[in-house]
Amino acid sequence: MRAAAADLAPAVAEVITRTEQPYVQVVCDTRIPGMAEGRVAIIGDAAFAACPHAAAGTAKAADDVWQLYEHLGAGGGGIADTLKRWEPGQLELGNQLIDRVAAMGARSQFSNTWVPGDPDLRFGLYAPGK
Ligand SMILES: Cc1cc2nc3c(=O)[nH]c(=O)nc-3n(C[C@H](O)[C@H](O)[C@H](O)COP(=O)(O)OP(=O)(O)OC[C@H]3O[C@@H](n4cnc5c(N)ncnc54)[C@H](O)[C@@H]3O)c2cc1C
Numbered sequence: 022m023r024a025a026a027a028d029l030a031p032a033v034a035e036v037i038t039r040t041e042q043p044y045v046q047v048v049c050d051t052r053i054p055g056m057a058e059g060r061v062a063i064i065g066d067a068a069f070a071a072c073p074h075a076a077a078g079t080a081k082a083a084d085d086v087w088q089l090y091e092h093l094g095a096g097g098g099g100i101a102d103t104l105k106r107w108e109p110g111q112l113e114l115g116n117q118l119i120d121r122v123a124a125m126g127a128r129s130q131f132s133n134t135w136v137p138g139d140p141d142l143r144f145g146l147y148a149p150g151k
Pocket of ligand 1: 064
């Protein structure tokens with residue numbers, strides 16, 4: 022990190038060189054194959070934790086609960102049946118978010134194709150900018 026500091030903007034380089042004990046924090050995506058088991062629902066980061074490129078983790082946790090509220094409000098069947106109807110949409114949402122942040126991370130860290138201003142790189146839960 023200290024060797025790389027010479028190539029960075031002065032303010033960023035100063036943070037690195039003045040940090041006495043730098044550390045590395047591993048950040049990774051996690052997926053889950055199912056979010057409903059009987060009367061139990063797994064939501065938010067406990068189900069899918071996405072790298073920060075889309076800045077959508079909070080929105081996803083809220084969407085999981087909002088959709089659950091809508092399904093419970095729609096009535097029909099018991100809680101376990103309701104959770105099974107709620108689950109597919111939230112699995113799809115979580116998987117598309119992880120797919121998108123993984124692609125963004127690859128552009129940022131591996132293929133070096135991250136172009137500032139590219140609309141595909143906008144924050145968003147459902148899609149870039151949404
Ligand atoms: C550094 C950082 C920056 C981030 N920046 C953004 C951002 O800019 N935009 C964005 O959308 N998202 C961001 N996120 C992600 C966002 O914070 C999470 O996606 C979101 O908080 C997930 O909400 P959650 O309710 O699923 O989990 P959490 O917010 O983690 O809530 C889980 C809660 O459960 C509690 N808990 C755990 N175990 C137990 C237990 N056994 N009994 C009782 N309680 C328990 C925990 O204390 C915690 O309060 C960021 C995350 C980090 C770490």
